[in-house]
Amino acid sequence: MSSLAEAVASRGQSEVALGVRPLLTRFCSLVLLWSLSWLSPRTNARSSHQAHQNIQLTLQTLKDHGFLVNLKNSHLQPTTRLTHLEADTSLEQVFLSLERQVSIHDLISFIRNQQTVPLIQLSQPLGKMVSAFHIVPWSRFHSGQLQWLLLPYQKANCSCSTNRIRLTSEVRRSLCWWLSPAVTQGSLFREPPCITLTTEASLQGWGAHILSHMAQGLWSCSDQRNSINWLELKAVFLALLQFHSLVANAHVLVLTATKAHINRQGETKSRRLMTLYLQLISWAETHLLSLRAKHISGVQNIQADGLSHMHIDPAEWSLHRRIFQQLTVRFGLPVLDLFASQDNTQLPRYFTRYATPGVEGTDALRSEWPLGLLYAFPPTPLIQRVVQKLLN
DSSP states (O other): OHHHHHTEEESSOSSOOTTTHHHHHHHHHHHHHHHHHHTSTTOOHHHHHHHHHHHHHHHHHHHHTTEEEOGGGOOOSOOSEEGGGTEETTTTEEOOOHHHHHHHHHHHHHHHTOSEEEHHHHHHHHHHHHTTTTTSTTTTGGGHHHHHHHHHHHHTTOTTSOOEEEOOHHHHHHHHGGGSGGGGOOEESSOOOOEEEEEEEOSSEEEEEETTEEEEEEOOTTGGGSOHHHHHHHHHHHHHHHTHHHHTTSEEEEEESOHHHHHTTSOOSOHHHHHHHHHHHHHHHHHOSEEEEEEOOTTTOHHHHHHHHSOOOTTOOOOOHHHHHHHHHHHOOOSEESSOOTTTOSSSSBEESSOOTTOSEEOTTTSOOOSSOEEOOOOGGGHHHHHHHHHO
16 A cells, blocks of 8 residues: 555645545555455455455545546555565565666666767766665665766866766776676665674774674784775775675674765775775675674774774683683693683683793793693694693
């Protein structure tokens, strides 16, 4: 029934007369209920007949009170596909109309066959591309090269002139996407379940976390010469690469300070940022179902912000205390933790890498081990040397 309501156009009235509302509500509800039952194999002729009567009465009531009904775009029979809206209620998706697909295809095919193109003929397909941004996944990104080409002419207010320009190879390649089956893909009505990735960048490095996983890194000298916006976006890209196995083929929501840059998919006035966007979104289109961002302030982003400022020693790790306790129940309580620090030791007595007040000793691989049950949870690179010491 929603499609019928959408097809109704008012002659200027802002409200339906109060006396008509109960009647419309009653019969619209009956039609809706019948539409739902029509999909069921238990439908009987009586309900179908009654529904047809309700539809006719509803249409007549609307006409009697000054409404115009667009029958061409109406669906008076139950359907899951609203043709004029290109919406599929069973898939819960909306699609670019076939008419617009054909129009974009014809315009771009013509442009790509020309050596030089009038500016106005480039502005026309760009306008149609913009109308597809919220319907076709990744379409905003694939209009970026054309937008970048036209930007100087738009600033000069001559983008609709007949002056001819030559297309760059980058623009020609980006236009190929609009000729592919990708434009037939639709967008979901509702936001899908997504995996949340949180990132942060500082002038020293970057940090990120997803679920119970963390990652961080330091900037190179060349990286540090870029703007903070570039560093924020680079942090997102590095985090996605680091957590590739967790985000592959998923809808990803990034909590970051660079929300606008990601959601605009390449719209920027900075050529250096544009290059990084192209790398990020190209990777995301291949590996993710979707990528969007929400802003998070530094005050709220405590964990990722800390990771971006402080370098964590990869040797500073420990077994989860609950797992350690389960091991002690089965094997007994060890007398010494061979590879630990003051912050992660599982036992009162422990060896550490560096001399620290209160430790049993330093450098477990060079020290004599005491008698009794010992506990060792060494960094991965040291496992072979630990085994050799045990054998010796």
